[in-house]
Amino acid sequence: MRSTVRTKQHPHDDAPxxxxxxxRLVGLPDGPERQALKDELVRLWLPMAERIxxxxxxxxxxxxxxxQVAALGLVKAVDHYDPDRGRAFEAYAxxxxxxxxxxxxxxxxxxxxxPRRVQDLRNRVRNATKELSQTTPGRPPTVAExxxxxxxxxxxxxxxxxxxxxxxxxxxxAELPGTDGYALEDALGDPDPGYDAVVDRVAxxxxxxxxxxxxxxxxxxxxxxxxxxxxxxEQLGISQMHVSRLLSSCFARLREEIAxxxx
Numbered sequence: 001m002r003s004t005v006r007t008k009q010h011p012h013d014d015a016p017x018x019x020x021x022x023x024r025l026v027g028l029p030d031g032p033e034r035q036a037l038k039d040e041l042v043r044l045w046l047p048m049a050e051r052i053x054x055x056x057x058x059x060x061x062x063x064x065x066x067x068q069v070a071a072l073g074l075v076k077a078v079d080h081y082d083p084d085r086g087r088a089f090e091a092y093a094x095x096x097x098x099x100x101x102x103x104x105x106x107x108x109x110x111x112x113x114x115p116r117r118v119q120d121l122r123n124r125v126r127n128a129t130k131e132l133s134q135t136t137p138g139r140p141p142t143v144a145e146x147x148x149x150x151x152x153x154x155x156x157x158x159x160x161x162x163x164x165x166x167x168x169x170x171x172x173x174a175e176l177p178g179t180d181g182y183a184l185e186d187a188l189g190d191p192d193p194g195y196d197a198v199v200d201r202v203a204x205x206x207x208x209x210x211x212x213x214x215x216x217x218x219x220x221x222x223x224x225x226x227x228x229x230x231x232x233x234e235q236l237g238i239s240q241m242h243v244s245r246l247l248s249s250c251f252a253r254l255r256e257e258i259a260x261x262x263x
Contacts (some may be wrong), residue, residue, distance in 0.1 A: 014133050015090055016044040022083045042071070045093060049074040052097050053174050059105065066101065073100030118163045124150045125160030207257045218243060
């Protein structure tokens with residue numbers, strides 16, 4: 001197939017005039033002829049798709065991979081373009097390809113999952129910062145200046161600025177700036193088992209208060225005074241076996257009441 005000679009100016013110098021080809025594509029049924037025409041249209045518009053991909057280089061993704069993503073977006077644009085809507089293919093394809101590349105970054109390049117809204121804030125903050133930096137030489141723009149320029153609240157600017165750091169993660173073994181071999185993992189705390197003990201004590205306190213006085217006394221003597229079952233039996237004038245049965249009965253009752261409250 002040959003593309004016809006262009007008669008008007010395009011933003012892309014080598015943009016082909018494929019209007020008639022797209023009209024023909026719409027009228028073709030699925031089959032080899034239609035597929036061949038689609039392949040030809042993709043080939044003709046591929047240089048434009050690759051130029052769009054180049055705009056996103058330097059953001060952590062290999063350029064060849066960006067070319068592949070842009071080509072996928074181009075294929076989707078060719079598949080879904082409707083010439084009857086009166087819009088030129090280029091006007092439809094550019095946002096389609098750009099959107100495909102942005103989705104690629106959102107789905108595959110972020111180390112931390114960031115909601116779509118926060119990613120949008122990130123882009124607006126980044127663009128506003130870039131524009132304002134040209135008018136504030138010698139210092140970065142302030143949060144208030146960025147907020148006014150991007151028409152965001154200052155909290156939204158801070159959220160977007162934090163998201164700028166989410167594209168990649170820092171290893172826990174990485175040395176912190178300004179330290180002598182001090183790694184990030186050295187600044188992390190360990191789980192404190194004392195918190196679990198506090199929760200357990202708060203949960204069991206009402207149940208302990210509901211026990212008969214003798215059972216409360218036995219529990220106190222065993223776990224707070226550190227007395228053995230034999231010593232408790234001697235103090236209360238009962239057998240050691242009876243003390244053991246009372247302790248088992250207390251434990252079962254406490255477990256049942258705590259489980260019932262949890263349910």
